Amino acid sequence: MKINIRKILGVITAMAMTVPIYADPVIIKGFSSYAENDAVYAEQPEINRDEDLPAFEEPETAPMYSFPEQMRGAYITPGIDYAAAEDGETLTDEEIFSSVEAMLDTAEENKLNSIIIRTDSNGKIFYNTDLNRTVERSLIEYAIDGAKERGFYVYLNFSLDTALAALEDMELRSRIDRLAIIVHSFTVKYPVDGIILDGYYSSKDNSSFNDYIKNGSGIGFDNWLLDNGAYVFSLAADAVRRTNNTVPVGIALNDVWANYTTNENGSETSVSFEALTDGYADTVSYIQKGYADFIMLKAEGSLSDSDIPFDSIVGWWDGHAQEAGIPLYVHHMNDLVCTDAEGWDSPDELVKQVIAASDHGSYHGSAFDSLSSLENNIMESTSVLMKHYDDEIDLEGLNSELEMTLPQKTTFKTEEPTVIFAGSFDPNFPVYFQGKEIELNEAGRFYFTEDLDVGVNTFKFQSKAKVITYKITRTVNVIKSVSPSDSTMRIEERSTVALSAIAYKGSSITASINGKSVSQKEEDGQLDELDPNSS
Numbered sequence: 001m002k003i004n005i006r007k008i009l010g011v012i013t014a015m016a017m018t019v020p021i022y023a024d025p026v027i028i029k030g031f032s033s034y035a036e037n038d039a040v041y042a043e044q045p046e047i048n049r050d051e052d053l054p055a056f057e058e059p060e061t062a063p064m065y066s067f068p069e070q071m072r073g074a075y076i077t078p079g080i081d082y083a084a085a086e087d088g089e090t091l092t093d094e095e096i097f098s099s100v101e102a103m104l105d106t107a108e109e110n111k112l113n114s115i116i117i118r119t120d121s122n123g124k125i126f127y128n129t130d131l132n133r134t135v136e137r138s139l140i141e142y143a144i145d146g147a148k149e150r151g152f153y154v155y156l157n158f159s160l161d162t163a164l165a166a167l168e169d170m171e172l173r174s175r176i177d178r179l180a181i182i183v184h185s186f187t188v189k190y191p192v193d194g195i196i197l198d199g200y201y202s203s204k205d206n207s208s209f210n211d212y213i214k215n216g217s218g219i220g221f222d223n224w225l226l227d228n229g230a231y232v233f234s235l236a237a238d239a240v241r242r243t244n245n246t247v248p249v250g251i252a253l254n255d256v257w258a259n260y261t262t263n264e265n266g267s268e269t270s271v272s273f274e275a276l277t278d279g280y281a282d283t284v285s286y287i288q289k290g291y292a293d294f295i296m297l298k299a300e301g302s303l304s305d306s307d308i309p310f311d312s313i314v315g316w317w318d319g320h321a322q323e324a325g326i327p328l329y330v331h332h333m334n335d336l337v338c339t340d341a342e343g344w345d346s347p348d349e350l351v352k353q354v355i356a357a358s359d360h361g362s363y364h365g366s367a368f369d370s371l372s373s374l375e376n377n378i379m380e381s382t383s384v385l386m387k388h389y390d391d392e393i394d395l396e397g398l399n400s401e402l403e404m405t406l407p408q409k410t411t412f413k414t415e416e417p418t419v420i421f422a423g424s425f426d427p428n429f430p431v432y433f434q435g436k437e438i439e440l441n442e443a444g445r446f447y448f449t450e451d452l453d454v455g456v457n458t459f460k461f462q463s464k465a466k467v468i469t470y471k472i473t474r475t476v477n478v479i480k481s482v483s484p485s486d487s488t489m490r491i492e493e494r495s496t497v498a499l500s501a502i503a504y505k506g507s508s509i510t511a512s513i514n515g516k517s518v519s520q521k522e523e524d525g526q527l528d529e530l531d532p533n534s535s
Helices: 005-017 093-109 139-149 160-165 172-189 206-215 221-243 283-288 310-324 349-357 371-376 378-389
Strands: 026-028 031-033 071-076 114-118 153-159 194-198 249-253 294-299 328-332 363-368 403-406 411-414 418-424 431-433 446-451 455-463 466-474 479-483 500-503 510-513 516-519
Touching (some): 071 371, 114 139, 139 153, 160 172, 172 221, 194 221, 206 221, 221 249, 221 283, 249 283, 283 310, 294 310, 310 328, 328 349, 349 378, 363 371, 371 378
Parallel strands (some): 114 153, 249 294, 328 363
Antiparallel strands (some): 026 031, 403 418, 431 455
16 A cells, blocks of 8 residues: 655655755755845854854655555556657647556556656657746656556656766766756656666766766776766765655666676676676665665576576575665566577466565565567466466466377377377466367366378477477278188189178278179278377
8 A cells, every 4th residue: 555645745845845046056965055146134143153063963854655565567668658659740648648548458457556667768758857847748747647546656767877968068077966956856746656766887988087087086997987876876866865755766777786707796697798897886785875775676587597597686686685675676578478588488487487586585576578568468478477466376287388198109100090189288378289279178188089181180289388299190001901811712612702801991892703893892890999109
């Protein structure tokens, strides 16, 4: 349940922070303070300068935010998941509202309780920080208002590098101060349930080196990049909290801190990009120093990934989250389901990841990278995820795969007119025969007979990512046997001879005796069973 007091405190804080501007600003810790030029001050009584005055202590602001008991969220991108328009097309308010409603319908149908809105994508920014509303309504406002009205938790993913890119002509100190003001205004304008800070990496280039020469004080370029990156992140986090203490700050962890081969305290991973050494961001330190109130961990690897296995990366960060006493949310790359990406070929990968994550103490829910992939329900992957959320999943069966007990061979020849198929599979997912779902028997298995045509018969079974294909060749021996078997006989006059043949049903059989053709009459008979796996 959300705490309603958040809205009241948010309004009070917003009013306090959005005072009118009367004079040139003086920047203090990233915020601006102003004084009127013509202000008149009353004469103050003299103060005994020798008396001891208590040191000023800034009052602490206790956080008032709350989190969903168990997050079930999805990332949303304006212009893609809603308000999608052709190049040059301008959508009306009604069209945007309608697209937001459709998007939220999809979220509700998939039993989500949270949405995470990307505030920029591919260099395009979907927000503005104009507090006087002198510009048109931003796209994220439509989604925020619609989601709140339906009771969703709403989070915003804010990229620091995108905001700083627009300030590249400023000096470093001015850029950082301006960033703090932008974050403050952003927090005031968009009161949500959490702001996730992203895009906090530093890089070695001419611009950053020039900043180091002017501001680095000889501490070394690498050390300065690490220190400056930490300062920028902490300043942005502080700007959010000082503006509205009902809004928690999250950190988007998109890469490993370090491989164990790079740092003995690193994770059991082997990736090329490491936040500590390549992004110059000591993300572990950020968490230990309290810069973030929760973690959003992007888990790109599958459970069987050879470089960044899901359990390894989630378990490693879980330890740091528990030590810091903050919740860990897992950002699943569900758009990879049933693709060629390593370990993602089966539709059960997503639900297995969610189940595996729930074994960790700091885990408080999941966010899925693609709402449209959830909606598409590729090979019933979303349906089985919903079964898990409804406690209707067969956990034991989830580790089962399609297995055929009959026929034992997938390629063989037979003279039988039919074939028996029998097998078992994961009961959480359907099994398909020739593209159609098979109904199970009471034992949760399947057993049925299929007619064979003369020649090659191809049958295909599929469950999850496993496919079993049979190629059964039915051969026809028109005359299997005749009796008597000797073609030349000597018999006494007026003797009776019985002629019989075992032949393919429906055949026309004749016998020739002394040049005279004698037709055979078909009779029902009992044949010995043939091995259906015979060759």
